[in-house]
Amino acid sequence: MDIMEMIDKARDSATVRRVFGEPITADGVTVIPAARIGGGGGGGSGRQDGERPGEGSGGGFGVGATPAGVFVIRDGDVRWHPAIDYNKIILGGQVVAIVALLVVRAIARRRARRS
Incomplete structure (x- = not known):
C-alpha cells in the first residue's frame, strides 16, 4: 500500500459518519447515536549506507471509537443523554x-x- 492509499483510508475513517450513527426512529422519537473518535498515524523510511546497506519503508494508521451518548429528539425537543x-x-x-x-x-x- 502506498502513502496515498493510506491517506485516502485515513480520510474515509475520519468522517462524520463515524461520529454520528444512523438515526433510529420509533413511535415519534428519533435517536441519533454519537461516538468519540480518535486516530493516529505513523510513517517511516530508511536507507543505510555502509556496513548494513538496505532499504526500508513503513506506514500505519489506526482509528478507535468509544460510545459518547445519544441525541433524543421528541416533539421537536432535542436532549443529550451521555453514555456512562x-x-x-x-x-x-x-x-x-x-x-x-x-x-x-x-x-x-x-x-x-x-x-
Whole structure:
C-alpha cells in the first residue's frame, strides 16, 4: 500500500459518519447515536549506507471509537443523554478506597508511635 492509499483510508475513517450513527426512529422519537473518535498515524523510511546497506519503508494508521451518548429528539425537543462507562466509575471508586486505606494506615501508625 502506498502513502496515498493510506491517506485516502485515513480520510474515509475520519468522517462524520463515524461520529454520528444512523438515526433510529420509533413511535415519534428519533435517536441519533454519537461516538468519540480518535486516530493516529505513523510513517517511516530508511536507507543505510555502509556496513548494513538496505532499504526500508513503513506506514500505519489506526482509528478507535468509544460510545459518547445519544441525541433524543421528541416533539421537536432535542436532549443529550451521555453514555456512562461503569468500568471507569468502579475503577475510580477503587482508587479512592485504596488511597483512603493508605491514609488511615499512616494515621494509625503515627498514633501508635506517639503512645
